[in-house]
Amino acid sequence: MSTGTARGVRPDAVPLGIRATVRHVGGLVDARLRAELRDDHERYAPVGASAPDVVEAVRTAVFGGGKRLRPALAFLGFTAAGGAPGDPRVIDLGAALELLHTAYLVHDDVMDDSPTRRGAPTTHARFGETHLRSAYAGEPRRFGEGVAITVGDYAFFGAMGLLAGSGPQAQREFFEMAKDVCVGQYLDLLAAARPAGGGPDPEVIARYKTARYTVQGPLRLGAAVAGRLPELGGAFSAYGRCAGLAFQLRDDLIGALGDPAVSGKPVGDDLRQGKRTPLLAFARERLADDHRARARPGPGAADLLDRIEAGRLPEAEIPAAQDLLRDLGVHDRVRRECAALAAEAVAALGPVDLDGRAEENLRQFASEVADVSGIGDPGARARP
Incomplete structure (x- = not known):
């Protein structure tokens, strides 16, 4: 697991204004997530050409949009309580919340049978299309939904890993x-x-x-x-x-x-x-x-x-x-x-x-x- 999540953050860096806070914390959390998912990709690449597909699907869902509101509110709860803005634990917490949010969205799209989210194909729709285009065996819909459930689960367990230092x-x-x-x-x-x-x-x-x-x-x-x-x-x-x-x-x-x-x-x-x-x-x-x-x-x-x-x-x-x-x-x-x-x-x-x-x-x-x-x-x- 990567560390050094809050590199470059001043001890007094509590932006004034909710939108400035969302931007500030969002940038730090995005950097943390990129590092974490890069490490995961490198871990599974030797397993086989398709093994990192789940990691890449999480990456696509995480960086497909979103305001990073939940990490910003966790940051405000932490700093309002007297926590230091540069503490890496609060950035890990924010990254965990984004992965949890991603897990819920991927699963929610399956439940709602939504073909798109934020203007792009949803996880289950994209993998269902891959199944159809590649002439795999079985039903494209069931394959796409099965992959989406797996991707959501992976995101949830990734969130759990980021909580290791939170207490x-x-x-x-x-x-x-x-x-x-x-x-x-x-x-x-x-x-x-x-x-x-x-x-x-x-x-x-x-x-x-x-x-x-x-x-x-x-x-x-x-x-x-x-x-x-x-x-x-x-x-x-x-x-x-x-x-x-x-x-x-x-x-x-x-x-x-x-x-x-x-x-x-x-x-x-x-x-x-x-x-x-x-x-x-x-x-x-x-x-x-x-x-x-x-x-x-x-x-x-x-x-x-x-x-x-x-x-x-x-x-x-x-x-x-x-x-x-x-x-x-x-x-x-x-x-x-x-x-x-x-x-x-x-x-x-x-x-x-x-x-x-x-x-x-x-x-x-x-x-x-x-x-x-x-x-x-x-x-x-x-x-x-």
């Missing part, structure tokens, strides 16, 4: 977080399979599947590596739960109503797949309120929402589904929810003693994830 407390926290996400993923699958209104609460799914390892887990892990988890764990849990839910709500809004030219993400996938996001729960609640108030939500609104939730929405109806969400006030509801969650997150930091610069970055992050202006705003909608 027992951080390792326990990491594995508890990873198990929570698995439960959240199962609840998400269950919600999609059950009839509308009969599945798990979308907010519970968002809390376990996303908030737990996007914000809360990285902060708590940073505090654990710094040796202050017992003191700061409660505040970081409260902050991470609220900021993480706001992050997920904003991401759901981008996925449903955002501009793909701006976000870089495909729009409408969740609507096509009938994912039971909080947005659909908000829409259903508003529709019920309108009926009770004898308002007229529009002809066919209930039927259209039923088709969305059942995952039976044809491509041609995506614009109508987006209009329905806007007309039912989903954007405004998300704006209010995110603002309240951000305020609650910031308040959670008040009672604890944190490094001032890191705390200011956390306050800024809460503000940014609460900002949904311009994302599918009904007032900004182009009309014929």
Whole structure:
């Protein structure tokens, strides 16, 4: 395993501003991951020409995009707790979080049968095409999915290896977080399979599947590596739960109503797949309120929402589904929810003693994830 992860980092290098922190930490984590994967490639190259394929697939997935947000939040949790910015353990931790994230994405793409991610073929799609093009025996789909499962597993075990120097407390926290996400993923699958209104609460799914390892887990892990988890764990849990839910709500809004030219993400996938996001729960609640108030939500609104939730929405109806969400006030509801969650997150930091610069970055992050202006705003909608 390579070492020397934080070479060139000054002891006082805590950037001011969440975006500067993400760039700073992302560069260090990327260098660490490149070194680790290079060593892995060299290890397996003598085994045979195809042996390093799994390592290269992990490399492709890791460097195919992503903001490196989780490593940045782990860095802020660590430095807020008084950890030195140049400590190589926090860069190893950030690299481990990126590999864990990669494992989840590769497996999630199989579960969602997604052909692309970040504008490129997904792991299972790429290897399925290789199977077809090479006329291998068996089914291309099963081969591609089997390789993707293996690639995700490899990334997860790579993450475990990078935690070697983090200490027992951080390792326990990491594995508890990873198990929570698995439960959240199962609840998400269950919600999609059950009839509308009969599945798990979308907010519970968002809390376990996303908030737990996007914000809360990285902060708590940073505090654990710094040796202050017992003191700061409660505040970081409260902050991470609220900021993480706001992050997920904003991401759901981008996925449903955002501009793909701006976000870089495909729009409408969740609507096509009938994912039971909080947005659909908000829409259903508003529709019920309108009926009770004898308002007229529009002809066919209930039927259209039923088709969305059942995952039976044809491509041609995506614009109508987006209009329905806007007309039912989903954007405004998300704006209010995110603002309240951000305020609650910031308040959670008040009672604890944190490094001032890191705390200011956390306050800024809460503000940014609460900002949904311009994302599918009904007032900004182009009309014929």
